[in-house]
Amino acid sequence: MNKLLYSKKKMSEIVGWSEANGRRWVKHFKDYIPEELTGTRVMYNSESLRIMKLLKRLNEAGLSTAEIKLLFSNEGIPKNKNEEKNLFDKFNSNSSNKNIKESIPSIKDMMIPYLHMIKDGKAYPASEITEKLVNHFRLTDEQQVMKYENTSDIIFLSRVRSVRYSLKKENYIEEVNKLTYQITPEGLELLTENMNEIEEEIEELEKVIDPLTIVKEKLDELKQELAETLLKQLRNVHWIKFEDIVIELLTVMGYGDGKVTQRTNDEGLDGVIKEDKLGLDNIYVQAKRYGATNSVGRDVVQSFSGALDGKGARKGVFITTSYFTDNAKQYAERLEAKKIILIDGKQLAKLMIDHNVGVDISETFVIKSIDYDFFKDQ
The missing domain is CATH 1.10.1660 (Multidrug-efflux Transporter Regulator; Chain: A; Domain 2)
Structure with a gap:
């Protein structure tokens, strides 16, 4: 039919x-x-x-x-x-996380409170000012540690850095030592202005953008684009080449000397990493080159676990160019006699980029800052 x-x-x-x-x-x-x-x-x-x-x-x-x-x-x-x-x-x-994100004070919200935290004229370390802001806004632990998606940047701390840069750029605060700040006469004067004038100045301060923030955002975009391109390339290589790539990556990561097992009758194991020279402790590897929508389920991971039992092994790494189902993840997490690490396509691409496997360094940028110790009297 x-x-x-x-x-x-x-x-x-x-x-x-x-x-x-x-x-x-x-x-x-x-x-x-x-x-x-x-x-x-x-x-x-x-x-x-x-x-x-x-x-x-x-x-x-x-x-x-x-x-x-x-x-x-x-x-x-x-x-x-x-x-x-x-x-x-x-x-x-x-969605719940989105609500937490929206409750974190904005750059605009923190401008004037930042100046109030140091209006006594004393010099304060950046960390102490940040702590004062946390107390002022009564931030929860969730608000303090919430990160932007796909980055390791904490939202609150990133916004505090932007506030600090804007205030420093417009001479409302000055850096008197490395990451130590003090309010300026202009900053004190701003606090005495009426609300309309303060609002107008805050609007101008919001337009001041830290170039490092722009650079980092662009670098994150480039890294994400590279990861997506790399993953597409991995899905198109021959399965034999894919196994070689996986073993090379784990070797470069420092887990030991790796080699691909025999291509036929491999008993469900594609490679082995010898953690010591004599091979007394081995990590066995399974590599599956799948399409984006072809998930790896519990049955496949369970089969890999059985192959480990056949070798008397306690450690395994399962790597795929697709993704693992929740059941597969839960199965691996609940294992007690052995440890199986699951690496999906997204993680694989990130690891290859981080360890320079399958990628070249195109450009290198060096960002320099003031060495305050250099200017101190002996």
């Missing part, structure tokens, strides 16, 4: 989108929506329709195309109703 196939127009109609809107979503998520070639026509199957319906639900829940792509990149495509529920639960959790 012929299976049912849909055109973009029909699929959009079933989902409840206009044809133009449906085409736009198919274009944005072409890496995730399966397609089949029938003669010269591109058609879509029931799995394509399911993903389109999921996209519509996520969009109706308030997510943009960029946010959905990030969610899919981090969590993968749910394969069934249960996994879809888990995805929405995580989205609701992210």
